[in-house]
Every structure is written in structure tokens, then in C-alpha cells.
Amino acid sequence: MTKTNKVMLVFACIFATLTAILLTGQILIELWSMGLLFGKDADLGSAIGGIFIFIYSIMFGAAAIVGAVVTLPFDIVLLKSNGKKWYSLALLIFSIAAIVTAIIFFFMLPMVSEAISHSSSSSIPSSSSY
Numbered sequence: 112m113t114k115t116n117k118v119m120l121v122f123a124c125i126f127a128t129l130t131a132i133l134l135t136g137q138i139l140i141e142l143w144s145m146g147l148l149f150g151k152d153a154d155l156g157s158a159i160g161g162i163f164i165f166i167y168s169i170m171f172g173a174a175a176i177v178g179a180v181v182t183l184p185f186d187i188v189l190l191k192s193n194g195k196k197w198y199s200l201a202l203l204i205f206s207i208a209a210i211v212t213a214i215i216f217f218f219m220l221p222m223v224s225e226a227i228s229h230s231s232s233s234s235i236p237s238s239s240s241y
Contacts, residue, residue, distance in 0.1 A: 116193045123185035123202050130178035130209050137171035141216050144168055145223060165220055172213040179209040 112120075147153065147161035186202045193199060 112193065116189060119185045119189040119192075120198065123182050123189060126178050126182040126185065127202055127205055130175050130182060130206070133171050133175035133178055134209050134213060137168050137175055137213060137216055140164055140168040140171060141219060145220060148220070149223070149227060168220075169217065172217050175213045176210055179206045179213070182206045 144161045144164040147157045147164065150157070153161075182202065183206050186199060186206060190199045190203065
């Protein structure tokens with residue numbers, strides 16, 4: 112392994128670690144936001160707080176995508192010069208999976224809220240009002 116390959120591997124690992132930390136933060140903040148919005152103790156204050164927390168989730172997700180995209184050039188250079196080694200492929204797969212996961216979590220809250228609104232609007236009214 113040449114010195115250039117070692118440098119590319121170190122930079123790819125640094126940015127992959129940063130991406131993993133940011134992606135974990137995005138997932139935790141997203142779940143916290145959904146808990147505030149759709150929990151059993153949800154009121155107006157927690158709904159507003161959940162929306163503000165969702166904004167932080169978007170920022171963490173954008174940072175995770177940037178970190179994963181920055182990892183890709185180092186990994187591509189490593190793949191071209193060193194061949195298809197297991198660590199090069201693992202970093203490439205992780206970067207692509209991180210981008211896809213961050214994008215999925217961007218749209219998770221709107222999809223969940225739409226599903227909940229459709230299920231609550233299509234419910235049958237109870238007959239306990241007799």
C-alpha cells in the first residue's frame with residue numbers, strides 16, 4: 112500500500128466516522144420529534160417543539176449527506192489505485208447507505224403525519240352517542 116493510498120484511507124475513515132455520528136444524531140432527533148408530535152401527551156406546545164426539533168433533524172441530515180459525499184472521492188481514488196479491497200468496498204457501501212438513509216429520514220416525518228391523518232379521517236365514528 113502506497114503512501115497516497117494510506118492518506119486516502121485515513122481521510123475516508125475520518126469522514127465516514129463523522130457521517131456516522133451525524134446520521135446517528137439525525138435519527139435520534141427525528142425519533143424525538145415524532146415522539147413529541149405523535150405521543151400520547153401531545154399538545155400544542157409539544158407539537159411546536161416537535162416541528163422546531165425537526166428543523167435540527169434536517170440540518171443534521173444535510174450535514175450527514177455532505178459528509179458521505181465528501182467520503183466518496185477519497186474512496187473512489189482508493190478503489191482505482193488499490194483495487195477492490197474489502198475496506199474500499201465497505202466504505203463505498205457505507206457512504207451510499209448513509210446518503211439513502213438520510214434522505215429517507217428527511218421524508219419520514221411528512222409520510223408518517225400523512226399516514227396518521229389518513230387513518231384518523233377514515234375511521235368510523237363510534238356509536239356511543241345514543
